[in-house]
Amino acid sequence: MKLKGRVWKFGDNIDTDVIIPARYLSSTDPKVLGEHCMEPLDPSFAKKVSKGDIIIGGLNFGCGSSREHAPIAISALGIPLVIAKSFARIFYRNAFNKGLALLEADIFNEIEQGDEIEVDIATGTIKWGSREVKAKPIPPFMVELINEGGLINHLRKELEEENEKI
Amino acid sequence: MTITDKILAAHARKDYVECGEIIEAKLDLCLANDITAPLSLEEFDKVGAKKVFDPEKIIFVLDHFTPNKDIPSAENCKKIREFSKKYGIRHVYDGGACGIEHALLPEEGLVVPGDVIIGADSHTCTYGALGAFSTGVGSTDLTYGMVTGKNWFKIPESIKFHCTGTWRKWLTGKDLILHIIGMIGVDGALYASMEYDGEAISALSMDSRFAIANMAIEAGAKNGIFKADEKTLAYVKDHGTRPFLVFESDSDAHYREVFEIDVGKLDLKVACPSLPSNVKDAKELSNVRIDQAVIGSCTNGRIEDLAMAADILKNKKVSQSVRCIIIPATPKIYLEAMRSGYLEVFMEAGCIISPPTCGPCLGGHMGILAKGEKAIATTNRNFVGRMGHPESEVFLSGPAVAAASAIRGSITHPSEVV
Numbered sequence: 001m002k003l004k005g006r007v008w009k010f011g012d013n014i015d016t017d018v019i020i021p022a023r024y025l026s027s028t029d030p031k032v033l034g035e036h037c038m039e040p041l042d043p044s045f046a047k048k049v050s051k052g053d054i055i056i057g058g059l060n061f062g063c064g065s066s067r068e069h070a071p072i073a074i075s076a077l078g079i080p081l082v083i084a085k086s087f088a089r090i091f092y093r094n095a096f097n098k099g100l101a102l103l104e105a106d107i108f109n110e111i112e113q114g115d116e117i118e119v120d121i122a123t124g125t126i127k128w129g130s131r132e133v134k135a136k137p138i139p140p141f142m143v144e145l146i147n148e149g150g151l152i153n154h155l156r157k158e159l160e161e162e163n164e165k166i
Numbered sequence: 167m168t169i170t171d172k173i174l175a176a177h178a179r180k181d182y183v184e185c186g187e188i189i190e191a192k193l194d195l196c197l198a199n200d201i202t203a204p205l206s207l208e209e210f211d212k213v214g215a216k217k218v219f220d221p222e223k224i225i226f227v228l229d230h231f232t233p234n235k236d237i238p239s240a241e242n243c244k245k246i247r248e249f250s251k252k253y254g255i256r257h258v259y260d261g262g263a264c265g266i267e268h269a270l271l272p273e274e275g276l277v278v279p280g281d282v283i284i285g286a287d288s289h290t291c292t293y294g295a296l297g298a299f300s301t302g303v304g305s306t307d308l309t310y311g312m313v314t315g316k317n318w319f320k321i322p323e324s325i326k327f328h329c330t331g332t333w334r335k336w337l338t339g340k341d342l343i344l345h346i347i348g349m350i351g352v353d354g355a356l357y358a359s360m361e362y363d364g365e366a367i368s369a370l371s372m373d374s375r376f377a378i379a380n381m382a383i384e385a386g387a388k389n390g391i392f393k394a395d396e397k398t399l400a401y402v403k404d405h406g407t408r409p410f411l412v413f414e415s416d417s418d419a420h421y422r423e424v425f426e427i428d429v430g431k432l433d434l435k436v437a438c439p440s441l442p443s444n445v446k447d448a449k450e451l452s453n454v455r456i457d458q459a460v461i462g463s464c465t466n467g468r469i470e471d472l473a474m475a476a477d478i479l480k481n482k483k484v485s486q487s488v489r490c491i492i493i494p495a496t497p498k499i500y501l502e503a504m505r506s507g508y509l510e511v512f513m514e515a516g517c518i519i520s521p522p523t524c525g526p527c528l529g530g531h532m533g534i535l536a537k538g539e540k541a542i543a544t545t546n547r548n549f550v551g552r553m554g555h556p557e558s559e560v561f562l563s564g565p566a567v568a569a570a571s572a573i574r575g576s577i578t579h580p581s582e583v584v
């Protein structure tokens with residue numbers, strides 16, 4: 001999959017409380033969650049961002065709670081991908097489970113807010129200006145899971161097969 | 167192999183596992199709360215599941231936004247109750263039976279050593295204090311677990327914290343874990359397992375061990391774990407309801423790193439805004455004024471914490487400029503605090519006593535901060551806006567510093583007030 005979008009930069013240790021503050025968690029509606037995404041850091045983020053834009057983070061992106069509302073809020077804004085130096089582990093699993101792509105690459109300091117970048121998710125190639133960087137490969141197990149359409153599709157298929165047997 | 171390797175291997179029916187290997191493990195418990203369960207239940211319907219793998223092994227605790235703070239949160243709880251009824255799930259902790267999940271499950275005897283537990287809550291790592299492997303997952307992973315009774319795990323690297331020395335007065339496990347997070351950083355144990363041993367750990371109460379395991383996630387870890395010793399076994403004998411196995415790390419187990427910590431050199435710690443790794447000694451912060459003190463949460467809302475706070479607040483008054491909110495973590499802790507006279511001490515000192523709930527810990531309700539306000543809290547996170555307004559601030563400490571600070575109205579070492 002090839003993506004092209006404008007860059008929004010957020011630094012190290014971007015936690016789930018700023019991705020989506022807990023006071024909005026009584027909703028599971030992606031639209032509501034999207035409206036408040038990154039609100040504590042930039043109250044107008046949801047309004048400024050356009051479909052296809054890409055978030056760039058530093059170390060430990062998505063640390064904090066296990067709330068799946070966090071990747072849902074990001075995806076709800078039409079953001080298909082987060083590139084960061086590293087990700088917190090629960091966020092990493094959740095994002096893949098929810099269809100938000102993540103790539104690990106150390107480009108935070110080299111890229112400017114608003115830069116246009118091009119990313120080939122399959123090969124992990126990230127291009128902007130005259131630069132080209134390769135992201136860390138996605139672990140083979142995760143690739144397999146993605147190819148199956150994520151954990152939930154995998155489960156759906158398993159259950160369908162079981163039901164057919166009955 | 168380490169204790170974590172062994173527990174995961176046993177649940178994957180393997181004799182040996184290697185770091186980095188992906189395994190599929192059988193689950194002993196799946197937990198969700200009133201915030202994360204609704205998403206899980208939506209996924210459950212979407213996949214067309216007809217039943218959960220074992221109704222006895224699914225636990226719902228309605229602790230975050232309860233007693234319900236608004237209509238959407240009340241609707242969420244209603245959905246969970248209806249789902250539980252439909253699928254025969256009886257471990258639903260609600261109303262007067264509700265307590266904060268990670269204090270409640272061990273107390274109810276639902277967790278035993280050697281278990282593999284997933285919870286749609288990042289502080290599920292708390293049960294490592296009992297020698298179980300437990301870790302937080304998202305709602306989708308939880309749904310997968312609820313339906314199939316298994317999930318995939320990558321065998322983590324382990325980091326060991328070997329702790330020696332004698333504890334000074336007022337110090338608890340919270341001070342040790344804050345010290346460790348300050349030392350290694352909020353991603354210092356990313357994807358890894360944090361294992362604790364040494365004489366200073368053996369000397370610790372179970373309540374303090376729960377606090378240490380609880381905050382593994384604040385260092386980015388997958389789990390925090392202790393070997394089950396006599397204290398653990400005594401605890402499980404009092405509370406446990408299932409047979410269990412005790413695992414132990416081999417003497418030649420591999421660790422990515424081993425840290426030696428002399429707890430005798432530690433003084434009371436405080437994590438300053440807005441990262442749990444921004445740790446200083448309480449003594450360095452005596453000019454920080456506070457507006458609120460919160461003593462509670464899945465980290466420090468247990469009886470040992472309330473006893474320590476009561477000891478400091480006895481015959482004292484909370485500063486007029488401070489709201490001091492006490493939140494016993496479970497109904498049993500509440501009752502014990504009542505019988506021991508701690509609640510009376512708190513009331514006489516001018517504290518507010520809340521029913522068991524997460525409440526202000528995650529900025530839900532029962533003590534939200536206004537713009538520019540500061541709180542000292544025995545909770546586990548101090549991220550931007552965690553307890554309210556994005557420009558409010560949270561300082562994390564153990565119960566002694568929080569209680570002493572409530573009296574003086576600024577961050578205080580307990581030796582200054584008693």
Ligand code: SF4
Nearest residue numbers: 289463464524527528
């Ligand atoms: S007390 Fe705080 S950290 Fe613990 S489960 Fe509740 S919200 Fe999460």
